[in-house]
Amino acid sequence: MKNIIAPSLVKFAIQPVRVEFRSDEIERNFQVHHLVRNQASLRTTLIFCSFFYLAFALTDAIVLGYTSETLLLLAARMFVAITATVGLYQVRLRPASVITLQLAATAAEIVGMGTFMLIVRHRPSEIPWHAMSFCIMLIVVYIFIPNRLIVSKCIAFLSTAIFIVVVLKTSTLKLSDMLTMSMLLLLTNSFGLVAARRYQRLWRDEYRVQSLLTEQAMKDHLTGCFNRRHLHDVLLPAELKRARRHRLSFGVILCDIDHFKSINDTYGHLCGDAVLRSCSALLQRLVRQQVDCVVRYGGEEFLLLLPQTDRLGAVNLAERLRQAFAETSVEWSGQSIAVTASFGVLAVDLAGGNTEVTEEAIIAAADSLLYRAKTKGRNNIQSDDLLHRMASRSV
Known part of the structure; x- marks a missing residue:
């Protein structure tokens, strides 16, 4: 039994930080194997998020009135939807490209987070609501947008740091409230990261088992032919x-x-x-x-x-x-x-x-x-x- 299990563990070893297969070839095959599923997930998530980004433009008008700030935020929200649309169009043009999918996901995450920071900057009186919305966005980045975990993690942590800096500069929260909000954001990042790591490992373990079963079905166990x-x-x-x-x-x-x-x-x-x-x-x-x-x-x-x-x-x-x-x-x-x-x-x-x-x-x-x-x-x-x-x- 050892002669069968040990080589498979080495061949399908997972890098603990990136939570990707150490073998570049196996990782590429894994990404291709899940490409259709990831495309569907990206399409659903970006359409859903774009709709709500645009829908919440109504709250900008209610809070800020019909001002230049409202128009600025509307333009930023539209840019999120445009980024998502262009990304999905590129994915459709290149349905066999894993890189295109990952670039579309990364662009959507960066533009979405950047636009949210702009909204927080111009609507500083609603920090508790912004913090709650930001927690939801972090979960979306970690779980629902199919991207490399190392990229999603960097975007989530950097966005969290920027959000805290923006809040410090624009709001008058008490120190205790600021500390509570920061701890909640840290907790959200921790849960999101743990959940994302679990999903990434489960998907790769499933792929490893499927690959080994497929190989055993078509290979001779003695000679490897x-x-x-x-x-x-x-x-x-x-x-x-x-x-x-x-x-x-x-x-x-x-x-x-x-x-x-x-x-x-x-x-x-x-x-x-x-x-x-x-x-x-x-x-x-x-x-x-x-x-x-x-x-x-x-x-x-x-x-x-x-x-x-x-x-x-x-x-x-x-x-x-x-x-x-x-x-x-x-x-x-x-x-x-x-x-x-x-x-x-x-x-x-x-x-x-x-x-x-x-x-x-x-x-x-x-x-x-x-x-x-x-x-x-x-x-x-x-x-x-x-x-x-x-x-x-x-x-």
């Missing part, structure tokens, strides 16, 4: 569809470790597992990262899916792999165990838009080539073109 189910459910259908649409070719290599049963019988199954891990690591190291896919297809069989690769490219890779297997030995109980492998290499060229190619035909052809390689003495490569094989059989 994709499993056969994921190949047939996702990888091969997607590559076949893409190759047909864009008239591309791709390669399939079926690899089988030679005399693997003999290794198990001679050294035991634990040694066999070590050989499988070593061979899978070699395969994953020599293929193109983030492009090619390595699948554990059977007990000692591995399948390599090579997008945009012709027959020559696939054969060249198979030869490099064959040589690497032959030159690499697995250490077990003080002994060096030599390992070789046989390869069936199949090229699938769909430049002509052939629609008769099926997943079953691809696997069957690669398996036939692998069988030929093993019958010809093992530790060798047999290759062919799928369309050529299909044409020769039809004849």
Whole structure:
């Protein structure tokens, strides 16, 4: 159990101050995963807040009358609504951009807080009401506007300090009232921060669990390669569809470790597992990262899916792999165990838009080539073109 839990804890470790994944890649994936939800949350919150910012312009007119100060505050309130509208429009233009969402959220928070300070400055007789409103705004910043916690925290703390300074300069509150208000603002910041940290951790813990479950569903637990189910459910259908649409070719290599049963019988199954891990690591190291896919297809069989690769490219890779297997030995109980492998290499060229190619035909052809390689003495490569094989059989 430790071998499973410990790596996941390291991989999905959370930075305690920012409450974000330490891995930038995982954090980006997390943000993308929640992007639609965050966009909806931002849209609802900004529309709601903009409406009330504008609606409370009536109180400016009631308190200040129809003066230049009233017009100034109305312009400031309208600027809040304009900032929210522009931000939401930019988010709509760039629906796949996490940065745009965060910038829109940050701009709305800064402009909203700045406008509120202006209102407090021009309506100093209502400080208790302003303090209550400001507490609500702090909760909105911490909880309801989707932004990075470190940014929301900085805006909330800086706004609190500015609010206290403005109150000190414009109001005649007694020292006891001022102290009480400051403590309430500190309490609001504390509760808001604690709640925000809890939500951020809960969302990331949920994402971690989902990611691990997804990875376990598509990966082989022993080798870390994709499993056969994921190949047939996702990888091969997607590559076949893409190759047909864009008239591309791709390669399939079926690899089988030679005399693997003999290794198990001679050294035991634990040694066999070590050989499988070593061979899978070699395969994953020599293929193109983030492009090619390595699948554990059977007990000692591995399948390599090579997008945009012709027959020559696939054969060249198979030869490099064959040589690497032959030159690499697995250490077990003080002994060096030599390992070789046989390869069936199949090229699938769909430049002509052939629609008769099926997943079953691809696997069957690669398996036939692998069988030929093993019958010809093992530790060798047999290759062919799928369309050529299909044409020769039809004849």
